Amino acid sequence: MQILARILVRVFLALTLAAGLSAPMALPLAAATENAGPDYRAWETVAKRAESAVADARASDAAFKELRDEIVNWRTQFTAAQDANKERIQTLRGQIAALGDPPEEGQTEAREIAQRRTALTKQLAQLEAPGLAAVEAFSRADGIIREIDRILRERQADQLLRLSPTPANPANWPGALKRVNAAGQQIMDEILRNAARDTARSDLKTNAPAIVGFLALALVLMARGRRWIERLSSRLSRLFALRGQRAVGTLVSLGQIALPLAGLTLLVSALRETGLFGTQGEALLGHLPLAGLFLFAAIWLGGRVFPRAEMDEPPLGLWPDRRAEGRFLVSMMGLVLALLTLVQTAIVPLPGVSRGVANLWGEARQVVMDQATEAAAAVIELPLVVVGGLLLFRFGLLLRRRPRGPEGEEQPFRDRLAGLVGTGTLIVAILGPLLAVIGYVAAANALIWPTMLSLGVIGLVFVVLNFVNNLYAFVMRLEGDEDSLAPVLIGFALSLAAVPVLALIWGARPDDLAEVWTRFQNGFDLGGVRLSPTALLTFGVVFTLGYGLTRLMQGALKSSVLPRTKLDTGGRNAVVSGVGYVGIFAAALLAITSAGIDLSSLAIVAGALSVGIGFGLQNIVSNFVSGIILLIERPISQGDWIEVGGQMGIVKDISVRSTRIETFDRTDVIVPNADLVAGQVTNWTRGNVTGRLIVKVGVAYGTDTRKVERILTEIAEAHPLVMVDPPPRVYFMGFGADSLDFEIRVMLSDVNFKLSVNSEMHHQIAERFKAEGIEIPYAQRDVWLRNPEALVSAPQAVAPASPAPSGKPALPDRASIAFNNDPDADGDGDGDGDGDGR
CATH class of the missing domain: 1.20.5 (Single alpha-helices involved in coiled-coils or other helix-helix interfaces)
Incomplete structure (x- = not known):
């Protein structure tokens, strides 16, 4: 068994x-994917519940936020499920494409191919089903999220536009005073109640040494911390150069926030150790560090944006006296924000009651409040709103009254931005208190306090940007105020990073920012192509690698491979440029493929745009094609001596759009490639450097022409650059108007020395002709006077002179002077020009 x-x-x-x-x-194939993907039955239940809540629109904000978070989780699952069986789907599509196009209507194909196509199509439909279901569910979840966000935004707008009882009505003031007195009395009652307990007194005695130590250390840090940091910054700055001093000073100055804030935290700890504070007192103590952070950060920020020392570079150009005002205003804004934090913590919200005004961050709070309590809250916050408006008004004027540059000079972007911010600040400073007085306290709070915080964020960005500039200049050892691209890019990144912070300050919910980020990650459609950050990053990385490899290959060809071939310099440059074009095109194509971007759907759009772009860029395209032709046909190469469009020089570089020619006076001439292909170009050194030189010489009439020919031949044959084959030739060209004309025609072994050879031959010709007594004539002209008797006649026979302008001699009326080359200028036929016919 x-x-x-x-x-x-x-x-x-x-x-x-x-x-x-x-x-x-x-x-079956469906069984392999049956268990994959989200639970659509559970999703159906959640979706119906969410759609019902959205349609009813009666749920609280907290309930809607909780429901929204749940829908967001489902949407994340659907996003991941959209790529289910992606690799297998691509394989099946390739298999179906390999079978060829399906037969047209009325045609048939082989039975085996038809059966195989049907089987593959069925499998493809089964594999695509989960992805299609995920896409449909994603769209539904996304629509629900949009509806919830719309409801929450509408509620937030309603709360901000809520009209409270006007705080300007004196009837509302007694209630506000009672509320302030009640808050203070509540904290005091808690302290007295706890102090009367025996256990509290026993704990106080036990913790007395720690409490005293905390208090002493807290007071020292709060009173002396800033001065210690200033001394430390001054000592460290002496060890570095100017840019290093600024960078180190900014970094060390952060201790002016850290040390006083640490002292305030110790103070709060010491007060809590007494055990005397109750619920309301603990809430107040819990918000003291935040209030202190506003105050200490404002004092530090004012000192960095409006520095005391002249050596410090201020982000905003202001006169020293205006900087002091700027530091004062920023410090007061921090103090008002700190007071607002404590007021909204200890006074405004009654126990168990919330109210419908904007809090410090501009976010509306849903409320349940009676008329009297709301009126008291409006009266309590009105003084802070008015003081905040006055501070903002003064600060706006300060930003607008900055020193301006010379007239006609473009204003820097930073100054233009400061002017716009100043104008906006003035508008808010006037509008906020007016709204509060009318009764729109929530709207006033939503304008005043976010504006203050936004100014702080903008100032912080400027301070960090200055720190980055100084640190970069110090590390890179830049001299003076040299500008670099890296700090500009870092500043742009800082500006982008500040955008979400500003959005939160002005009332945006974190869910809104998360939604924007999610949509950014999912990408956006452009002509049927979905572009996502991952695809763009992949494209950038692959293209950068391909471009780098192309440059490395070009460098290897130019320095190692091509010099060992028989190609000339122009051919090497053409090969290197061709490899560069092909490499960049291949890198772009590979990057597009790696990023998964399908450009087939953009074919129609590209075709439509190509017509308009073609008209606008036809010259650029023509020059580009001409550059390719120049590299392939090589009618000119780098180093050639050419003449085009009246310009003569050496080809230094042939780029995609143009060719650079260096003239003999060392100036660069940029010639479009189309002119080199379509126009007339003279290439003096194409193929070789040999070339012909023609020297023209004239001798006086009566000179022995054979002797002149012999002398010129000897001079030509004696020059070392004149080639023997073909031999130099001297030609008697004819009888000129002033001389007997000869030409020396020689072939030079290097045409680049054409001008020097021409000059040297002229020197030798002048020397030999002088030694042989041969005259080189100059141009002669005869001057004939017509009617000379008019100039030599008697004074009484001369007609009165015509009146002449003042200061000029009078001229005879009938006198003319003729300049003529004709010996028979008088026309009497005797050729003597005297007019007597003899």
Whole structure:
């Protein structure tokens, strides 16, 4: 029996193993994906509940936020499920494409191919079903989230536009005074009640040494901390250069926030150790560090934006006396924000009651409050709103009254931004208190306090940007105020990072920012192509790597491979440029493919845009194509001596759009490539550097022409750059108007020395002609006077001179002077020009 049992167990295990190995092959394809993906039955229940709540729109904000978070989790699952079976789907599509296009209507294909196409199409539909279901569920979840966000935004807007009882009505003032007195009395009652307990007095005696130590250390840090940091910053700054001093000073100055805040935290700890504070007192103590952070940060920020020392570079250009006013205003804003924090903690919200005004961050709070309590809250907050408005008004004027640059000079972007911020601050400073007096206290709070915080964030960005500039200049050892690209990019990144903070300050919910980030991650559609950060990052990385490899290959070809070939310099440059174009095109194509961007859907859009772009960029395209032709045909190469458009020089570089020519006076001429392809170009050194030189010479009439020919031939043959084959030639070109004309025609071994050879031959010709007594004539002209008797006639026969302008001599009326080359200028035929016919 034991042996039989062992055999049965082994058979069972063998069958189980076989079934396990064959199960994936035996099960249908749908079974493989049945358990994958979200639970759509549970989602249906949640979706119906959410749609019902949205349609009713009666749930509280907290309930809507909780429901929204749940829908967001479902949407995340649907996003991940959209890529289910992605690799297998791509494989099946490739298999179907390999079978060729399906037959048209009325045509048939082979039975085996038709069966295979049907089977693959069925499998593809089964694999695409989970992804399509996820896409549909994602769209539904996304719509529900949008509806919830709309409801919450509408409620927030209603709360901000809520009209409270006007605080300007004296009838509301007694209630506000009672509320302030009640808050203070409540804290005092808690202290007295706890002090009357024996356990509290015993704990106070036990903790007395720690309390005293905390209090002493807290007072020292709060009173002396800022001065210690200033001394430390001054000593450390002496060890560095100017840019280093500024960077170190900014970094060390953060201790002016840290040390006083640490002292305030110790003070709060000491007060809590007494055990005398109750619920309301603990709430007040809990918000003291936040209030202190506003105050200490404002004092520090004012000192950095409006520095005392002249050596410090201020983010805003102001006169020293105006900087002192700026430091005062910023410090007062911090004090008002600190007071507002304590007021909203200890006075405004009654126990168990919330109210419908904007809090410090501009976010509306849903409320249940009676008329009297709301009126008291409006009266209590009105003084803070008015003081905040006055501070903002003064600060806005300060920003607008900055020193301006020279007239006609463009204003820097930072100054223009400061002017716009100053104008906006003035508008808020006037509008906020007016709204509060009318009764729109929530709207006033939503304007005044976010404006203050926004000014602080903008100032902080400027301070950090200055710190980055100084640190970069110190690390890179830059001299003076040199500008660099890296700090500009860092400043741009800081500005982008400040946008979400500003959005939160002005009432945006964290869910709104998370929604924006989610949509950014999912990408956006552009002509049917979905572009996501991942795709863009992949494209950038792959293209950068491809571009780098292309440059490395170009460098290797230019320095190692091509110099060992028989290609000339122009051919090497053409090969290197061609490799660069092909490499960049291949890198872009590979990057697009790696990023998963399908450009087929953009073909129609690209075709439509190409017509308009073609008209606008036809010159650029023409020059680009001409540059390719120049690199392929190589009618000119780098180093050639060419003449084009009246300009003559050496080709230094052939780029995609143009060619750079260096003239003989060392100036660069940029010639469009289209002019080199379509125009007439003279290439003096194409193929080789040999070239012909023609020297023209004239001698006086009566000179022995054979002697002149012999002398010129000797001079040409004697020059070392004149080639022997073909030999130099001297030609008697004809009888000129002033001379007998000759030409020396020689072939030079290096045409680049054409001008020097021409000059040297002229020197030798002048020397030989002088030695041989041969005259080089100059141009001669004869001057003939027509009617000379008019100039030499008697004075009485001369007609009265015509009146002449003042200061000029009078001229005879009938006198003319003719300049003529004709010997028979008088026309009498005797050729003497005297007019007597003899």
